[in-house]
Amino acid sequence: KNEVEQSPQNLTAQEGEFITINCSYSVGISALHWLQQHPGGGIVSLFMLSSGKKKHGRLIATINIQEKHSSLHITASHPRDSAVYICAVRSTGNQFYFGTGTSLTVIP
Amino acid sequence: EAGVAQSPRYKIIEKRQSVAFWCNPISGHATLYWYQQILGQGPKLLIQFQNNGVVDDSQLPKDRFSAERLKGVDSTLKIQPAKLEDSAVYLCASSLDNSYEQYFGPGTRLTVT
Numbered sequence: 001k002n003e004v005e006q007s008p009q010n011l012t013a014q015e016g017e018f019i020t021i022n023c024s025y026s027v028g029i030s031a032l033h034w035l036q037q038h039p040g041g042g043i044v045s046l047f048m049l050s051s052g053k054k055k056h057g058r059l060i061a062t063i064n065i066q067e068k069h070s071s072l073h074i075t076a077s078h079p080r081d082s083a084v085y086i087c088a089v090r091s092t093g094n095q096f097y098f099g100t101g102t103s104l105t106v107i108p
Numbered sequence: 109e110a111g112v113a114q115s116p117r118y119k120i121i122e123k124r125q126s127v128a129f130w131c132n133p134i135s136g137h138a139t140l141y142w143y144q145q146i147l148g149q150g151p152k153l154l155i156q157f158q159n160n161g162v163v164d165d166s167q168l169p170k171d172r173f174s175a176e177r178l179k180g181v182d183s184t185l186k187i188q189p190a191k192l193e194d195s196a197v198y199l200c201a202s203s204l205d206n207s208y209e210q211y212f213g214p215g216t217r218l219t220v221t
Contacts, residue, residue: 030207
């Protein structure tokens, strides 16, 4: 079993839809990262959080430490949001664990 | 501010050959990471440096992989000899310190034939 599980693995949405990607983890963490990877492109860090909620533009990330769960929300989705979204955690033992990613396609 | 630089961007080698990748982190970043990302999978941490010291190399296949960051700035990752299953994108990332956000380089896509 992976230390970090994401769902769904694949997601297709119509432009304008509200999107939620979920991440569950099984280890104690000091931080959780949401990353975005475009096809053939590098990885961009979207958020790093250890509690509560962060917002950047149309992106919102939340984390519930007690439930070991985080969500990434995209409001008013756009085709340029199409990418792979990866959840990663840094454990309290200072090890990194990555999810396998959620592939998002937003259709115009 | 310049980002994390990596070279080469692409490399094709035959199995049993050697290959080296180079990473130049963002200036002032003490922590440097090397990741391996196999197609369709999430990145896997190979090694983490804090300045020129190794913090975590538990997932580095030490029989064939080596990495160094001699002066605490640039880093090189070497594979010798390469195997077919080493075909992947090798990502370098850096952060101010290990509790800060990571910034990723563009990666080096390695194909072993």
